[in-house]
Structure formats: C-alpha cells, structure tokens
Amino acid sequence: MSQHASHNEPHVLPLPVYYAVFGALVVLTLITVGISMLDLGAHGWGTLGLALALMVAFVKAALVVGFFMHLRYDDKMYSVIFFSSVLFLILFFSLTFVNLMSRDHISELEGNFTLRKEQSYNAPSPAPAVDKAPAEHH
C-alpha cells in the first residue's frame, strides 16, 4: 500500500504528547459543561449554546482522531476513508434539513398540515391523532 523505505520501526509518539492531548480533552470537557451552565437564558441563546458545545465537541474529536488514532501521522489513505464518511454525513444532514426546514413554507401555500404547527396556546388546531402514552399524574 504505502511505499515506505524501512517500515520496521513504528512511528512512536513521545509520551508528553499523549498527556497533553488528554489534558486538553479534560479541559475541553469542563468548558463544555461550563458553556451549558452559562445563563444563556432566553430563546436564540439556546442555539448559540448548542453551536458552541458542538464546536468544542469537534475540537475534541479532532484531537482524538488526529493524535490518539494517529491519523495525523499515518498514510493519507486512512484520512481519505474517514473524511469521506464525514462528507456523506454532512450530505445526509444538509439534504434532510433542507427538506425539514422548508415544510412550513409549503404549508403556507397549500394550507396542508405540516409536521409541526405554529406553537400557540390559542391555536385552534385540530390536534393530530398522536399515539401518546397515558400520563400518570401525581
């Protein structure tokens, strides 16, 4: 597969690298929890909190994949394989959300029932026949 000269000696990372990555992962985990505890309060901020948490998660993922899984130092073929799955994951999410996010718009034109109606306590909507579990009230 890869034409290396003498590959009998494996590529060994120095120990401090492992501990540094571990330390970064722990710190990033604490940051993630910290972000969630910030009083981002009202609507809109919740999305920011989600975006921040996901960004931190991506950094953690990059550290695990790059160093612990050695992808940074390995043959590029493994990176191609891994990132192609990520590419298809992005495709999967994007196309699905293009659909999901455009449903209300469609219903405005045709007046059809959508997956989610306008959230309003006064909405005189015929509630869809949802298979709900009977709730136990105390």
Add this chain to the structure above:
Amino acid sequence: MSHGHEDAGRPAFLQHHFKTVEQQASAAKMGMWLFLAQEVLFFSGLFLAYAAYRYFYPETFLYASQYLDARMGGLNTLVLITSSLTMALAVRSAQTSNTKALTRNLILTFAFAGVFLVVKYIEYSAKFAHHLLPGKYYGGEVIEGVAGYLSQPQLYFGIYFAMTGLHAVHVIAGMAVILWVYLRARKGEFNSQYYTPVENVGLYWHLVDLIWIFLFPLLYLVK
C-alpha cells in the same frame, strides 16, 4: 488468525497471502478504518433523528433532558476520555515492545469501560424507576402549560435510550475485544514488529469514545 510456520525468514504472524509485514499491517488497518467509516454512518441515522426531533420539539428536549444528571454524564465522559488515553498508551507500549505496560494499560482501559457501564446502569435504573421510558411506555409527567401534542417527553426518551443503548452495546463489544487482545498480550504475542490487533482494537475504542463526546452535550446539556 492462523499462524503459519516460519520459513524463508517470514515471521509466524505474517499470513501466507501477504507479501510483507507492512502490507499485512496496512491492509488490516485500512479494513478497520473502513469499518469505522461505516460506524460513523451507522450512528449518523440516530444523530439525524435527534436533530430532526429537537428541531421540531425544542421544549420537549429542554424539559425532558432535565431528568438526566449532567454530573453522571460528565463523569462518564471523563471516564471514557481516560480509557482512550490508556488505550492509546497500550498501543504505544506494544510499539515499544513493553509487554508489562501493554497488559497494564489494557486492563486499565477495560476497567474504565466497566466503570462507564456501571454509571450507565445507575442512570438507567433511575429512568426505569420513574417510568421515563420511550414511546408508549412513558409513564412520567407531561409538560404543564404546553399544548398537549407539543409535549412529547416519550420522544426524547426514545432518542435517549436508542442512542445511549446502541452506544453501550458498542462499549460491551469493545470490552470483549479488549479482553481478547489482553489475553494475547499476556502471552507475549505483541511487540514493535507485530501489534496490529492492539492498534485496530484501539482505533475501534477511540471511535466509541468519539461517539460519546458528541452524545454527552447533545443529550445532557440541552439548554
């Protein structure tokens, strides 16, 4: 894996259908990466279901996720990250032909994985006790003051149990292969010339950690 007999300088672990040790090692590694690519896509279905449901029922996710204890989730995250460290150190131990460190790190990884499952068990027990179950099995509270059909805690718990359950199955499978590699390591099978099984089990284990890294904020830290 069958072991051939040594002849013409071919080591015993080099199977007959491979030309060189490097070729065998990189073929095995590529096979594992292909499997990991599949695993990413495998879990992406559930992650997308999560995204769709959270997009349509944000108040349900906000409300129902309060039942989860972020401290236990956070503890489990640190446990898995530590297990990833010990696993990576195990691979390094094999690379440096340090059998003692290798077996020690494998056992530590196995132990941390066990701790993860114990914490999961405690969490699941609490859910069962309060009837916080998926779909039609849900027997907990409903959100007050929100139009009935918008309050769907059973949706959230369906997602919760499906994702953490599938992940836990992967943790159990990971523990099994770690144990297998540990038993082989104890017999001194691995060294700098041959550590492929350790490396590939390590890759799998890191993916299990990777999935949890995303699960934790998405399930436990909904604000």
